[in-house]
Amino acid sequence: MKKKTVIPIGPYHPLLEEPEFFILYVDGETVVDMDVRIGYNHRAIEKIVESKTWDQDTFVVERICGICSTSHPFAYVQAVEDVAGIEAPPRAQYIRTIIAELERIHSHLLWVGLAGHFIGYNTVFMWAWKCRETILDISEKLTGNRNHYAMFKPGGVRRDFNDEQIEYALKRIEEVWKPNELITNAILDDPVMHARLKGVGVLSTEDAIAYSVVGPTARGSNLDWDVRRDHPYGAYDKVKWDVCVQPDGDVFSKAVVRLLENFESVKIIRQCLENLPDGPIDAELSEVPPGEGIGIHEAPRGEVFHYVRSDGSNMPYRHKVRAPTFMNLPSFKASCIGEEIADVALITASIDPCYCCTERVGVVDKSGNRSTLKEADLIKLSQEKTELIRKKLGK
Amino acid sequence: MSLKMKAFKKSIWVYHVACSPCNNCDIEILDLLTPRFDVERFGILLVGSPRHADALLVTGMVNRLSKPRLIEVYLQTPRPRVVFAFGSCGISTGIFAGGYNTEGPVDKVIHEVDPEGVIVYVPGCPPRPEAMIDAIVKALKAI
Numbered sequence: 001m002k003k004k005t006v007i008p009i010g011p012y013h014p015l016l017e018e019p020e021f022f023i024l025y026v027d028g029e030t031v032v033d034m035d036v037r038i039g040y041n042h043r044a045i046e047k048i049v050e051s052k053t054w055d056q057d058t059f060v061v062e063r064i065c066g067i068c069s070t071s072h073p074f075a076y077v078q079a080v081e082d083v084a085g086i087e088a089p090p091r092a093q094y095i096r097t098i099i100a101e102l103e104r105i106h107s108h109l110l111w112v113g114l115a116g117h118f119i120g121y122n123t124v125f126m127w128a129w130k131c132r133e134t135i136l137d138i139s140e141k142l143t144g145n146r147n148h149y150a151m152f153k154p155g156g157v158r159r160d161f162n163d164e165q166i167e168y169a170l171k172r173i174e175e176v177w178k179p180n181e182l183i184t185n186a187i188l189d190d191p192v193m194h195a196r197l198k199g200v201g202v203l204s205t206e207d208a209i210a211y212s213v214v215g216p217t218a219r220g221s222n223l224d225w226d227v228r229r230d231h232p233y234g235a236y237d238k239v240k241w242d243v244c245v246q247p248d249g250d251v252f253s254k255a256v257v258r259l260l261e262n263f264e265s266v267k268i269i270r271q272c273l274e275n276l277p278d279g280p281i282d283a284e285l286s287e288v289p290p291g292e293g294i295g296i297h298e299a300p301r302g303e304v305f306h307y308v309r310s311d312g313s314n315m316p317y318r319h320k321v322r323a324p325t326f327m328n329l330p331s332f333k334a335s336c337i338g339e340e341i342a343d344v345a346l347i348t349a350s351i352d353p354c355y356c357c358t359e360r361v362g363v364v365d366k367s368g369n370r371s372t373l374k375e376a377d378l379i380k381l382s383q384e385k386t387e388l389i390r391k392k393l394g395k
Numbered sequence: 396m397s398l399k400m401k402a403f404k405k406s407i408w409v410y411h412v413a414c415s416p417c418n419n420c421d422i423e424i425l426d427l428l429t430p431r432f433d434v435e436r437f438g439i440l441l442v443g444s445p446r447h448a449d450a451l452l453v454t455g456m457v458n459r460l461s462k463p464r465l466i467e468v469y470l471q472t473p474r475p476r477v478v479f480a481f482g483s484c485g486i487s488t489g490i491f492a493g494g495y496n497t498e499g500p501v502d503k504v505i506h507e508v509d510p511e512g513v514i515v516y517v518p519g520c521p522p523r524p525e526a527m528i529d530a531i532v533k534a535l536k537a538i
Contacts, residue, residue, distance in 0.1 A: 039460050040415060040458070040460050040461050040464070041413075041415045041416075041455075041458070041461075042415065042458055042460070042496050043415050043417075043456060043458060043491050043494060043496060043497070044491070044494035044495050044496040044497070045491075045494075047494065047495060048490070048491060048493070048494050051493070059490060060490055063417045063419075063489075063490055063491075063520075064417065065417055065418050066416070066417045066418035066419020066420070066421070066422060066521065067418050067419070067422060069417075069419065110422065113429075125429070126429055126430055129425075129426065129429035129430070130429060130430045130431060133426075133429075133431045146423070146521075146523065147419045147422070147423070147521055148419060148520055148521065354418070
């Protein structure tokens with residue numbers, strides 16, 4: 001057997017924003033196998049959640065990930081509302097949707113910028129992040145913080161919008177359209193981008209189904225899945241928008257899906273702000289009866305799933321999070337092998353991995369040695385989990 | 396002021412160490428590089444190796460796996476060096492206090508290997524980019 005060269009990347013590598021550790025097995029320039037070690041970001045969140053009250057937990061789940069700081073609370077509050085059998089008032093639903101979509105735009109622009117940086121187009125990085133500042137300004141005006149909005153609470157939202165804020169947001173959101181159009185056209189027209197991104201890291205539709213990928217990774221592989229449309233929550237069934245799907249499964253498709261989704265998000269925000277219903281913003285959650293509840297939300301990276309179990313006390317008995325990257329991560333195996341080393345960073349980036357969200361997969365054995373689940377285990381686990389979720393959703 | 400300190404304060408190069416953060420301080424740090432804030436105009440540059448860096452930007456509450464790595468990175472940074480502990484998690488472990496995997500805060504870990512280590516605390520969840528720039532300016536004045 002030919003000797004394989006092993007290239008470690010990480011855990012602290014200038015290319016990576018978050019600590020993670022890839023092991024590439026290469027033959028010449030071609031990657032023949034790949035492994036990932038995670039756990040550098042494990043913060044024991046699920047256990048900490050069990051030691052805090054229902055209301056406090058919203059802040060903990062918000063800090064699962066700074067980029068998805070709406071997605072996790074959105075799914076969590078829905079899970080708690082599911083247990084308690086209450087529903088947030090319409091105004092709260094609209095406000096939630098607005099915040100969630102603002103987050104989607106900023107997350108996608110962030111990704112586009114980083115992807116541009118990875119392939120050596122620092123201009124794209126600067127432009128995308130400059131455009132992203134507009135979204136952060138709107139978030140700050142509406143919620144009081146640039147990230148970590150602290151808007152969600154079981155039963156509703158914490159803060160209401162006044163007319164001045166709505167007017168400001170409506171005005172500023174239009175500023176996002178043009179730069180986003182510019183970036184989209186630049187990427188669609190540029191022959192270098194086509195050469196660099198097309199046909200790279202292809203995840204076929206069959207593989208995408210087999211690995212149960214979610215979010216833009218799935219929609220880039222010609223799978224028409226979107227929780228916002230398939231299981232409507234918030235105000236998503238009350239506004240007009242489209243699910244963006246691309247057929248090829250390569251890095252280019254995934255980039256296009258994200259860029260096009262930004263336009264849809266702007267449309268959703270605009271409609272929600274214009275048709276914001278009057279009324280209360282909080283359904284006053286008084287107690288959480290014993291039982292189980294689930295909450296789902298289409299995060300920028302894909303479907304995020306929260307499960308809570310209550311024993312009737314003021315704290316959750318069990319809280320389980322399944323983050324989108326947990327599903328998307330193993331698809332490296334299908335999309336990276338056989339590619340050149342130079343493309344690996346881009347392909348791994350193309351699923352927009354978020355390790356902060358995912359870091360609950362490490363296991364500690366009895367002797368106290370830390371081991372990490374292997375790829376095969378990850379896939380098995382994720383497939384089992386999908387099965388479980390399917391059953392729960394009655395699909 | 397020694398020549399070394401003068402050179403150190405002229406143009407500070409930073410290395411970003413993410414010790415199990417929630418990503419938020421990290422994206423705000425990246426934000427510093429982009430057109431709105433653009434810290435490169437002050438000579439602050441994000442570098443790819445701790446051996447080139449004057450300062451470490453540490454985010455997060457430092458878990459068991461990242462603690463030995465943080466110490467290693469710190470020891471690789473040439474003197475004079477300064478550590479910036481960003482965010483509530485960095486300065487006090489914040490909301491993650493009491494978790495089974497929490498080894499932080501940053502100053503505790505750094506002082507274990509270097510009791511003289513200079514730590515700059517930047518509070519906020521996440522700190523605003525302006526606060527980060529302010530922290531760097533204040534730190535350079537104080538040193």
